[in-house]
Amino acid sequence: MKDLELLLKNIKNKALLPVYFLHGGESYYIDIAVKSLENDVLTEDEKSFGQTVLYGKDTSIPEIISLAQQFPMFGELNLIIVKEAQDLKLGEDELKSLEFYVENPVPTTVLVFAHKHKKLDSRKKITKILTKNNWIFLSEPVKDYQLAKWIADECKANQIKTAPNISHLLADYLGNDLSRIANELGKLKMVMKEGQELDEKLVETHIGISKDFNVFELQKALGNKNHAAALRIAFFMGKSPKTNPFPMIIGNLYNYFSNIIIYHTMHGQSPQVMAAAMNVNPYFIKDFAESARFYPLKHATRIISLLREADLKNKGLGANQIDDAELLRELTYKILNVDRLKVSV
Known part of the structure; x- marks a missing residue:
């Protein structure tokens, strides 16, 4: 979430907004913001009479607004938090009511909506009002x-x-x-x-991720053309498909050999420049330099074709019920022997 640190700092310093509309596909940042509002706005004594937590599927916009329009019985603020706000009914009448409240918020109420997993429609008037007042916060997934x-x-x-x-x-x-x-x-x-x-x-x-049989060890063994180690790692990874899903392995190997291609095409440039192009730490450039000795540009390009072919087989195209373990062993063998194969690119 953009400016999350500033948002949390302001909450902690009691520089509060009358409305917080937290929305978007990444629930993690929304949870952090809501936790801060729950913990830092009211004292423990104030929470018992000044803090209300509602859930979208169990409440309605009229009920929320009715609560928000009440003045504090004790203390200085009412804090109303609507969790799972994506489950709220937001028909035309509900939106009009919410728009009216947001344009005329009660200064002694902090109204919070935790609208997870999706964005609020940017075309709606309510979104434009919230945006104009800087009361809406978008939480997007990390790419x-x-x-x-x-x-x-x-x-x-x-x-x-x-x-x-x-x-x-x-x-x-x-x-x-x-x-x-x-x-x-x-x-x-x-x-x-x-x-x-x-x-x-x-x-x-x-955590349970094997230090010996994981995609990084497989990459290392393939990168050094260590036949015995690569085939052994592929065998044991294939026995744990839940820990080592085939699409994840394909994705990593695709990135790895794509970076070897980048290394060949940028050979002679500084490690920092190459690392930026590969989106890796410069620490790893020496590994790609070593792998590039074993895989000339022509062979690295052929491996990309092998990976695409394996991905199609994994999706059921061009293969008759080959399980992931066998596919991984076959792919590993072909990569190690790419110089002997005829692969269309």
């Missing part, structure tokens, strides 16, 4: 290519020192569920000793 950086920033914010590849490992195996990632990082911080580095062993022990 896949930004996820590793987001995890690295979270680790830094939580003072968790990490090995270079950990943020990428967590991004690929935990997906873009920010709440889950934050919970896992919280658990890891609790078990880590002061000054200890978060490495693959800790991740395996406390």
Whole structure:
């Protein structure tokens, strides 16, 4: 969510708005903002008579507005939080009522809507009113290519020192569920000793991602053309399809060999420039340099075709019920022997 830190700071400093409309596809930031409003607006004594929590499916706009228009019985503020506001009925009459209230809010009420999983329609008058007053806050999902950086920033914010590849490992195996990632990082911080580095062993022990049989180890073995190691890793990864979903493996290998192609085409430029083009840490450029020795540009391009072919087979096209484990072993073998294969590109 844009300007989340400023939003939280203002809440903590009691620089409050009469209306907060939190909306968008990423619920994690909405939950953080709502938690801050629940914890920092009223004291524990004030909450018992000044804080009301409603749920969209169990309430209505008329009920919400009726509560919002009441003046505090005790204290200075009423805090009304509508959770799961996406479940509210927002017909023409409801929208008109809400528009009227937002244009004339009660100064002693803080009205909060937590509208998760989707945006409020930007064409609606209510959205334009909220936007004009800066009372609406959009929470958008982190894009896949930004996820590793987001995890690295979270680790830094939580003072968790990490090995270079950990943020990428967590991004690929935990997906873009920010709440889950934050919970896992919280658990890891609790078990880590002061000054200890978060490495693959800790991740395996406390999250369950194998330090020996994961997509990064597969990439490393393929990148060095270590036939025995790559085939062994592919075999054991294939035995745990839930932990190692085939589409995730394909996506990672596609990025990996695409970066080898980028390395070939940008050869001679600085590691920083190449790293920016690849969207990776410059630390990893030496690995792509090593892999580029084993995979000339022609072969790396052929591997992209192999990956596309495997992806189609995984989706049931051009293959007769080949399971993911067999597909992964077949793909690994073909990549290792790409110089001997004829692949159309």
